[in-house]
Amino acid sequence: MxxxxxxxxxxxxxxxxxxxxxxxxxxxxxxxxxxxxxxxxxxxxxxxxxxxxxxxxxxxxxxxxxxxxxxxxxxxxxxxxxxxxxxxxxxxxxxxxxxxxxxxxxxxxxxxxxxxxxxxxxxxxxxxxxxxxxxxxxxxxxxxxxxxxxxxxxxxxxxxxxxxxxxxxxxxxxxxxxxxxxxxxxxYAFTPSSIDKVVFKQRIVKETHGIDISKAKIIVSGGRGVIDHFDLLQEVATQLGGTVAASRGVVDRHRAPKEIQVGQTGKTVRPTLYLACGISGAVQHTAGMDKSEFIIAINPDASAPIFGIANVGIVGDAIKILPYLIEEIKTLKEHHVAS
Ligand SMILES: Cc1cc2nc3c(=O)[nH]c(=O)nc-3n(C[C@H](O)[C@H](O)[C@H](O)COP(=O)(O)OP(=O)(O)OC[C@H]3O[C@@H](n4cnc5c(N)ncnc54)[C@H](O)[C@@H]3O)c2cc1C
Structure with missing residues (x-):
């Protein structure tokens, strides 16, 4: 050829x-x-x-x-x-x-x-x-x-x-x-040889809520293990200047919008930090985030596959750990401002 x-x-x-x-x-x-x-x-x-x-x-x-x-x-x-x-x-x-x-x-x-x-x-x-x-x-x-x-x-x-x-x-x-x-x-000179079968009438820009996760540098992501506690994830994300994402396990239960779903049928993300809370780490999820620069996972099940790709794994209950994390970040920020 x-x-x-x-x-x-x-x-x-x-x-x-x-x-x-x-x-x-x-x-x-x-x-x-x-x-x-x-x-x-x-x-x-x-x-x-x-x-x-x-x-x-x-x-x-x-x-x-x-x-x-x-x-x-x-x-x-x-x-x-x-x-x-x-x-x-x-x-x-x-x-x-x-x-x-x-x-x-x-x-x-x-x-x-x-x-x-x-x-x-x-x-x-x-x-x-x-x-x-x-x-x-x-x-x-x-x-x-x-x-x-x-x-x-x-x-x-x-x-x-x-x-x-x-x-x-x-x-x-x-x-x-x-x-x-x-x-x-x-x-390349283009002269249409036929009339476009589709007539463009108007463009309606889709409303997006918050940051586009595919462009975010810091992502605090939640799965079914924290499905009732996304307010905690939001607080961590706000403190870190990041955004919240979710697994399909959460999106399928209509607890998070599809536009923040990470994974094979969601978005692929490559943030500097991906904090995975209550996510088991199914291959369809990790396909969308395994190129993140640094991954921290919190899950009480030490055998959860997410630990296989995490840089830091915390075996524990995210609902108990995240409030400490929020306080710790706030303290660090205050010290940073003071110094
Ligand atoms: C064709 C196809 C496409 C798919 N596409 C996607 C996709 O794009 N994205 C996606 O995410 N999934 C996708 N899935 C689904 C995927 O296989 C998993 O079912 C899904 O990722 C599981 O979501 P989860 O980790 O939130 O839930 P689970 O697998 O149920 O895991 C919940 C985890 O939370 C932990 N946990 C429980 N309590 C706590 C606590 N207090 N603190 C911390 N952890 C806790 C548990 O130990 C468990 O590991 C797809 C599946 C198929 C078949």
């Missing part, structure tokens, strides 16, 4: 590039540097209206080239137009792989593109690597949770190109940035 380069769909909303696109650019850089027998570029695809100014930022974050479709027709996300543009870019350039964030938009867009260009798609992946068993390979091994998160499946796409994947936000590091980096910006 005469294909080359790794393409990344750069998701922007209101002119703001979404974090997951930076994560994918960093990952794409790692992948192209693992391919040594041929030269592969990282190519960003940026679509929208008045967004060309973002192209340099895409280059600084790892792209060698950015294809920019800047068109009035693309002011709002359109499944039809985005698919038309990306499918056409694929047909003209034959990329070896295309990575898309597993956001609401990415999950809508990726299957359409895959069907249009007749290739396979691994959805909701958590890991990507170049086939480690073969030298001179560009084959991607794409891993995703399967069977309710109880095992992980690695999927390959041997016969079709591009190899496509949607990747969950926050599972990869956005660790590439070089402000002096130079790259090529390529204009």
């Amino acid at each position: 005469n294909t080359k380069d790794i393409y990344v769909y750069i998701e922007q909303r209101d002119g703001v590039i979404q974090d997951v696109s930076y994560e994918l650019l960093s990952e794409a850089r790692k992948l192209v540097s693992a391919i040594t027998h041929v030269h592969f570029d990282v190519v960003g695809i940026l679509i929208g209206k008045d967004i060309k100014g973002l192209a340099q930022d895409v280059i600084h974050h790892g792209a060698d080239k950015v294809i920019v479709a800047d068109s009035k027709s693309c002011e709002h996300y359109s499944t039809q137009y985005h698919t038309d543009i990306i499918a056409d870019i694929i047909k003209k350039n034959s990329p070896d792989a295309l990575l898309i964030g597993a956001s609401v938009i990415g999950r809508d867009l990726a299957p359409r593109i895959a069907a249009r260009v007749d290739t396979g798609l691994t959805a909701d992946a958590t890991k990507i690597e170049i086939n480690p068993n073969e030298s001179n390979s560009t084959e991607l091994w794409i891993t995703r949770p399967a069977f309710g998160g109880n095992l992980f499946g690695t999927i390959v796409c041997p016969n079709h190109r591009p190899q496509m994947a949607t990747i969950r936000p926050k599972v990869l590091d956005a660790d590439f940035f070089d402000k002096d980096r130079k790259g090529e910006v390529i204009d």
Whole structure:
């Protein structure tokens, strides 16, 4: 197959590039540097209206080239137009792989593109690597949770190109940035060949309560073991300047909103501190928080799986321990102010 380069769909909303696109650019850089027998570029695809100014930022974050479709027709996300543009870019350039964030938009867009260009798609992946068993390979091994998160499946796409994947936000590091980096910006002229079947009428911004947990630095998370004591968790979070999250065990019982659920069917989080209270540590929960920098778990059951990934484990009753913690934090803060 005469294909080359790794393409990344750069998701922007209101002119703001979404974090997951930076994560994918960093990952794409790692992948192209693992391919040594041929030269592969990282190519960003940026679509929208008045967004060309973002192209340099895409280059600084790892792209060698950015294809920019800047068109009035693309002011709002359109499944039809985005698919038309990306499918056409694929047909003209034959990329070896295309990575898309597993956001609401990415999950809508990726299957359409895959069907249009007749290739396979691994959805909701958590890991990507170049086939480690073969030298001179560009084959991607794409891993995703399967069977309710109880095992992980690695999927390959041997016969079709591009190899496509949607990747969950926050599972990869956005660790590439070089402000002096130079790259090529390529204009893509888009003229819709048909009228968009979906008419954009109005945008209603979803009301969010508190901080978005996927962006929080400090998370105080509660499970069924503390289901009646979220006021205590809120107090700890307030004292630490963090936010409260929950396990599905709590959300399913309508004791916390879905938007603060951590895990495979909730959000993936990577805070500096994750304080897990009354959470057993089911694999579907830990899939969403095991990349946290520092994990503290409080649970009276010493055999709870959460202790397997915690940096500090406290075997005990969170309802008794948290009030002490709150007092301790307050005292420390007072001392800090006094000194
Ligand atoms: C397809 C699928 C997707 C799923 N997705 C998710 C997901 O996204 N997120 C998620 O969280 N789950 C998810 N689950 C559910 C998951 O398997 C677990 O059932 C769930 O995480 C359990 O929640 P929990 O830890 O709060 O409750 P439990 O497993 O019931 O654990 C409660 C814990 O609290 C401890 N405890 C009791 N009293 C106290 C106390 N006083 N102080 C401290 N600890 C105490 C107990 O020892 C126990 O370990 C999913 C399941 C499936 C099948």
